[in-house]
Amino acid sequence: MTSKRLLEQPRAGDSTHEGGCAGQREPVIGKALHEGAVRNFGKEISPNGHCYTSARERHYIHKKFACGREEDEQSSGGVLKHSCPAHRLILNGIRLQDQTHMEALSLVRGPGEPGCRLPSPETAHPHTSSIIPVPHDRRPSGHADKEVMAATVLTTLSTSPLVLNPSSSASGVDLASKGWKESLSASYSSSTSGNWSWDASDQSVPSTPSPPLSNDAGKSFLLSSQSDDNNEETESTHFLFEDPIPRKRKNSMKVMFKCLWKNCEKVLSTSSGIQRHIRTVHLGRNGDSDYSDGEEDFYYSEIEVNMDTLSEGLSNLTPTSPTTSGPAPVFPILTCDVSRSEPAHMIHTPLSQSAPSALCHIRTDHAYQATTPVSIPSMPSEPPHSEDRISVSWQSPPVIYKALPGPMTQIRTVSIGEKRQPVNHTTVSKPHSNNTSASKPTTGTRKPRGEAKKCRKVYGMEKRDLWCTACRWKKACQRFTD
């Protein structure tokens, strides 16, 4: 985006894009940002006019900003709403840094986030208002001082490594930070509206912030800035020239909520979650009710988690699980926490995060079951095609289960399909071939016939379409391994 782009925003034509999301007029900055987001991430617009970013982006936003829609939607306290940052103050002591983040983030997030409206910086810097139009349906002018405060906060932000939320996908990022940068530039490069570079005098402003005094804040600061001492100086440079390097580091921070209840170290990613946890587990209240007298607020505190470190630890446990690649797997107990009032030790199960649903289901002891293709009920992706559920039948023939003792489960959590090469399968077949082929490398090594019935036998020729793919191809059966 360039300044030109900011100035050239169409005022009316974009309604199809923006209408649902912004709902009303938005500062052009936000608009431009949002357009960028649309291009890069794709957007989902719900029938009711709400606008969502793609799932990935959504997730990212949640994680990054900890000001996500989730909290906005479900938390009764709205803890993370920037509109009521005092909550955090009360709970955790003053952490101006966090609040300022919230402010800045709300700007970055742009339209579609009603709870995070932020006075645009140009308001505080009237000289730039001629460049960037300001909507008229904003707050009364009586709040000008607040807006000035917000602008000040933004300036402070610009120096804070945590603010720039680094992260995002390499591409996406930058929409947010970019737009933010631009807005800041617009504010700060005052008289030089056409010049986006930061001159030496400006650097004094975004220079390194003084180290936080509070323990908590200091921790987060250290986490975010460790291992790059010269980072602060280069920070502004990266920032200006859109170098992605610093972003990554900032991306790694996430705000979590830790239960302070005695002997309980539960950590959840959302304030509502932790409140519910406290209500349900410690206060003995009905978890379903949203009633909250605020008492829970005193029993949890906010912590900032270095996602990089955390993900490293998780990656050791779950090498390349798709779920770990995403930002989600922070702490284990996010899904089943309320239902099972587990004590503090539950937190030690990070593995469950990699495949939470899998571990919630019945485990199967049969190798062939592990390799069995997903049953239809577990494939919500295509609910409308009920008539296509042909594969249900092949799972149900009684003959299969008769021959197979032990518990059966048709609940599958991984829909990889028949092509999936199960670990068990390789361990079954490989050792054999290895042993034989190692001794006699001739081509005569043939896998001995398995004792188990194969698809052909089970389903018969007439139901060949029910066979596993391997059987159909006259290959070693993948469904009924020995």
Next chain:
DNA sequence: GCTGCCGGGTT
């Protein structure tokens, strides 16, 4: 002869 599946060919 039935069956599993290897090896190779085709798309």
Next chain:
DNA sequence: AACCCGGCAGC
């Protein structure tokens, strides 16, 4: 890579 099939070999 997915798919198909001739043919070998175990039962």
